[in-house]
Amino acid sequence: xxxxxxxxxRYRRLLAWYPAAHxxxxxxxxxxxxxAAAPDGARRPGLAGAADLIRGGLRARxxxxxxxxxxxxxxxxxxxxxxxxxxxxxxxxxxxxxHEVIAGIMNGYAGPWYTQAERGLIxxxxxxxxxxxxxxxxxxxxxxxxxxxxYLIIVFGSLPDDIxxxxxxxxxxxxxxxxxxxxxxxxxxxxxxxxxxWSPGPRRGIEILTPKSWLVLTVPSxxxxxxQSYLWAQPLWLVALIVIAALAVVAAGLVLTVPGPAARGLLxxxxxxxxxxxxxxxxxxxxxxxxxxxxxxxLLLPPTVLFACxxxxxxxxxxxxxxx
Amino acid sequence: xxxxxxxxxxxxxxxxxxxxxxxxxxxxxxxxxxxLRAGTLYSALDRLLGDGIVGVDxxxxxxxxxxxxxxxxxxxxxxxxxxxxxxxxxxxxxxTRLRKLRTGAAPAGGATLARGVA
Numbered sequence: 168x169x170x171x172x173x174x175x176x177r178y179r180r181l182l183a184w185y186p187a188a189h190x191x192x193x194x195x196x197x198x199x200x201x202x203a204a205a206p207d208g209a210r211r212p213g214l215a216g217a218a219d220l221i222r223g224g225l226r227a228r229x230x231x232x233x234x235x236x237x238x239x240x241x242x243x244x245x246x247x248x249x250x251x252x253x254x255x256x257x258x259x260x261x262x263x264x265x266h267e268v269i270a271g272i273m274n275g276y277a278g279p280w281y282t283q284a285e286r287g288l289i290x291x292x293x294x295x296x297x298x299x300x301x302x303x304x305x306x307x308x309x310x311x312x313x314x315x316x317x318y319l320i321i322v323f324g325s326l327p328d329d330i331x332x333x334x335x336x337x338x339x340x341x342x343x344x345x346x347x348x349x350x351x352x353x354x355x356x357x358x359x360x361x362x363x364x365w366s367p368g369p370r371r372g373i374e375i376l377t378p379k380s381w382l383v384l385t386v387p388s389x390x391x392x393x394x395q396s397y398l399w400a401q402p403l404w405l406v407a408l409i410v411i412a413a414l415a416v417v418a419a420g421l422v423l424t425v426p427g428p429a430a431r432g433l434l435x436x437x438x439x440x441x442x443x444x445x446x447x448x449x450x451x452x453x454x455x456x457x458x459x460x461x462x463x464x465x466l467l468l469p470p471t472v473l474f475a476c477x478x479x480x481x482x483x484x485x486x487x488x489x490x491x
Numbered sequence: 492x493x494x495x496x497x498x499x500x501x502x503x504x505x506x507x508x509x510x511x512x513x514x515x516x517x518x519x520x521x522x523x524x525x526x527l528r529a530g531t532l533y534s535a536l537d538r539l540l541g542d543g544i545v546g547v548d549x550x551x552x553x554x555x556x557x558x559x560x561x562x563x564x565x566x567x568x569x570x571x572x573x574x575x576x577x578x579x580x581x582x583x584x585x586x587t588r589l590r591k592l593r594t595g596a597a598p599a600g601g602a603t604l605a606r607g608v609a
Contacts, residue, residue, distance in 0.1 A: 189533075189537065192537070193536075193537070195556060195557045196510055196533075196556075196557050196558070196559050197529050197533055198556070199510075199511070199553075199556035199557065200510040200511045200514065200529045200532070200533075201529045203511045204511065204514060204528075215528070216528055216529070219528040219529070219531055220528075220529065221530075222531075223529075224530070226534050230538070
């Protein structure tokens with residue numbers, strides 16, 4: 168291979184940092200310019216030139232991501248959340264409840280009546296705000312907020328007494344933090360409140376969602392509720408595979424069944440509660456609890472905070488757009 | 492407006508140019524001080540094309556490679572004129588103040604200087 172050939176191959180490799188659309192538009196042209204500007208006999212791109220291409224590629228990727236998000240219909244995405252989140256949570260808790268009842272019947276003891284009543288009340292409390300919002304939006308928001316507050320108190324209630332004496336290194340010991348299901352449900356409930364308060368509401372969400380999108384949203388949460396005790400017994404790799412496959416199917420299903428501008432926003436909004444839920448689901452594997460000390464805390468919190476911040480920015484933008 | 496963008500638009504104000512032509516022209520305009528690299532140039536061109544500041548004037552194939560020519564649009568010319576006027580006004584104020592500083596005149600307030608320049 169000639170020097171020029173080797174140099175061109177290396178430049179093309181560096182152009183892989185750019186998004187495909189950018190490469191299609193400018194790739195050949197850029198290779199021509201890079202080769203024309205290269206010193207005679209050069210076989211490798213210079214360090215500064217390579218860094219410039221990498222920086223340009225990352226910028227182009229960021230810009231194309233922002234373009235993708237700027238076309239998002241945030242009010243519609245939030246409207247879908249206002250109905251989808253309570254339905255997903257109610258589906259999950261109903262499935263857990265049903266699983267316990269069936270297991271109890273099979274074992275000959277279904278537990279005390281008040282435990283069953285408590286489970287039923289949780290499902291009812293989750294279903295009430297979107298139902299109320301069809302007629303009385305403000306009451307629905309207050310009720311959703313009360314429900315989220317109550318749940319947060321329960322979750323925070325499991326904090327160790329000496330929480331305020333723990334340093335940053337002690338964060339991993341916070342029992343409420345290491346339980347991804349608690350974080351996931353808390354974020355979902357708070358997002359549900361924001362969606363009820365600052366979106367066109369559940370009626371609009373129902374208009375947007377198709378029967379197929381309902382299936383995409385509800386089947387995984389119900390399946391999780393019914394199978395989580397079986398998942399616990401499986402090896403880590405299998406649980407991880409199932410959870411990642413389920414997430415990929417849900418994401419693809421939402422993109423395919425929800426109108427584009429709302430689907431993008433929905434994916435980002437649901438990432439905040441979805442991510443810690445998924446990490447927790449993988450973490451309940453028996454292999455993990457038996458062989459790895461501690462919960463994947465570093466794996467759980469930073470991305471969750473990032474997704475939550477992005478969702479908060481999205482809600483804020485939606486509010487600004489509604490106000491305008 | 493960042494300096495590379497200003498220099499790219501200035502290069503295109505002379506007429507349609509291809510990527511490598513812009514790079515060499517920018518080096519000439521800035522007397523070798525600014526040397527655009529391909530990554531920076533095409534990031535800027537992509538953004539300027541998206542904003543309608545720059546347009547594609549034509550394409551040709553030279554030695555088996557695509558060569559695309561870029562030109563300044565009417566909106567781009569307006570933007571460049573406004574930026575040039577702003578830089579020019581700033582430069583005049585700076586020059587006036589420096590003259591006064593060198594001649595030992597008492598420091599004047601910004602408003603006085605602005606009136607003097609106007």
